[in-house]
Amino acid sequence: MAKFEIPSEQWAQVVEKSGGPVVYKKIPVQKPGPDEVLINIKYSGVCHTDLHAMMGDWPLATKLHLVGGHEGAGVIVAKGDLVTDLELGDYAGVKWLNGSCLACSFCMQADEPLCPHALLSGYTVDGSFQQYAIAKAAHVARIPKECDLEAVAPVLCAGITVYKGLKESGARPGQYVAIVGAGGGLGSMAIQYASAMGLHVIAIDGGEEKGKSCRTLGASAYVDFLNTSDLVQEVKNATPDGLGPHAVLLLAVQEKPFQQATEYVRSRGAVVCIGLPAKAYLKAPVFDTVVRMITIKGSYVGNRQDTQEALDFFQRGMIKVPIKTVGLSELQDVYKMMEEGKIVGRYVVDTSR
Numbered sequence: 001m002a003k004f005e006i007p008s009e010q011w012a013q014v015v016e017k018s019g020g021p022v023v024y025k026k027i028p029v030q031k032p033g034p035d036e037v038l039i040n041i042k043y044s045g046v047c048h049t050d051l052h053a054m055m056g057d058w059p060l061a062t063k064l065h066l067v068g069g070h071e072g073a074g075v076i077v078a079k080g081d082l083v084t085d086l087e088l089g090d091y092a093g094v095k096w097l098n099g100s101c102l103a104c105s106f107c108m109q110a111d112e113p114l115c116p117h118a119l120l121s122g123y124t125v126d127g128s129f130q131q132y133a134i135a136k137a138a139h140v141a142r143i144p145k146e147c148d149l150e151a152v153a154p155v156l157c158a159g160i161t162v163y164k165g166l167k168e169s170g171a172r173p174g175q176y177v178a179i180v181g182a183g184g185g186l187g188s189m190a191i192q193y194a195s196a197m198g199l200h201v202i203a204i205d206g207g208e209e210k211g212k213s214c215r216t217l218g219a220s221a222y223v224d225f226l227n228t229s230d231l232v233q234e235v236k237n238a239t240p241d242g243l244g245p246h247a248v249l250l251l252a253v254q255e256k257p258f259q260q261a262t263e264y265v266r267s268r269g270a271v272v273c274i275g276l277p278a279k280a281y282l283k284a285p286v287f288d289t290v291v292r293m294i295t296i297k298g299s300y301v302g303n304r305q306d307t308q309e310a311l312d313f314f315q316r317g318m319i320k321v322p323i324k325t326v327g328l329s330e331l332q333d334v335y336k337m338m339e340e341g342k343i344v345g346r347y348v349v350d351t352s353r
């Protein structure tokens with residue numbers, strides 16, 4: 001078994017007050033409890049959820065001071081006495097679900113994201129924007145040794161979430177799915193998972209650069225919400241019979257697309273809500289929802305099995321999302337670009353700089 005030198009202090013990005021900014025500073029390295037592992041985080045993806053957490057714009061309180069981040073890929077360097085199926089030196093990932101009770105009715109059925117006692121990485125417990133992070137051994141992602149830790153990091157939230165959302169949509173190979181917010185982190189992943197699952201993708205986002213990226217990743221059509229006179233008609237026209245896509249994945253951080261989706265989804269289709277714009281509401285006409293038999297549902301990250309399946313798609317080389325890597329010290333700049341909607345694909349931070 002490998003042996004690791006663990007420092008007493010480490011670099012981290014800390015939210016000291018709601019609204020931010022993050023403060024880059026040295027903090028102590030924690031020790032894992034009996035059922036926990038300590039992961040030396042090498043890379044972490046930056047999810048829009050981390051920005052929501054810093055801004056405090058959701059109706060759910062965060063820990064303060066808070067180390068954000070929940071797409072952390074690294075190496076296990078210490079573990080508690082009860083951890084028997086993971087070894088020092090193994091690759092592992094800190095994901096949104098840091099831990100859950102494993103005893104409630106949801107956990108009993110592997111619906112652990114719904115656990116009332118769930119611990120959330122980078123939200124209710126410290127996450128991956130530090131060099132050494134703690135997570136419950138039962139829940140860490142088991143990352144195969146062949147995986148590149150930098151490229152795999154965004155799978156740990158964005159990948160798992162969109163893969164689960166696509167399964168929840170009920171869309172079958174050969175059918176059409178509209179991906180709203182397709183140029184962003186979750187969206188780029190969603191295009192690739194959907195393509196790998198044999199679905200046709202209609203990508204919706206704003207601007208030329210995102211359009212180019214969506215097509216490169218595999219979308220058969222791109223609808224630019226900033227540059228269309230009739231978005232609903234354009235989305236329907238992107239299906240061969242003009243009746244609209246079989247499913248819609250809503251990933252945007254804006255309320256408007258949540259009001260539009262039932263207008264273009266196909267009859268008997270599903271609208272899956274995943275993006276979490278602050279203070280937003282859904283709206284759908286009752287008449288259409290009934291007589292066109294539309295399903296509207298939410299989808300929230302994924303369980304341990306979804307995690308391993310999402311990683312398996314990555315390992316097989318089907319998921320190649322554009323990432324840009326910067327130092328952990330530059331996290332605030334990433335948040336600024338994210339706020340302005342300028343990010344194509346995913347930013348990843350390297351914890352060594």
Ligand code: NAD
Nearest residue numbers: 047048049181183184185186205252254274275276300301
């Ligand atoms: P992102 O900022 O990378 O991407 C959002 C994209 O939406 C951007 O490309 C933006 O241009 C686009 N967009 C904005 N307005 C639009 C519109 N009107 N129509 C189409 N596209 C539009 O964000 P992300 O990291 O991909 O996260 C997206 C959302 O998903 C966030 O709210 C995040 O908190 C949430 N999320 C939810 C879950 C879950 O389990 N349900 C998991 C992870 C993230």
Ligand code: ZN
Nearest residue numbers: 047049157158
């Ligand atoms: Zn996330």
Ligand code: ZN
Nearest residue numbers: 101104107115
């Ligand atoms: Zn539980």
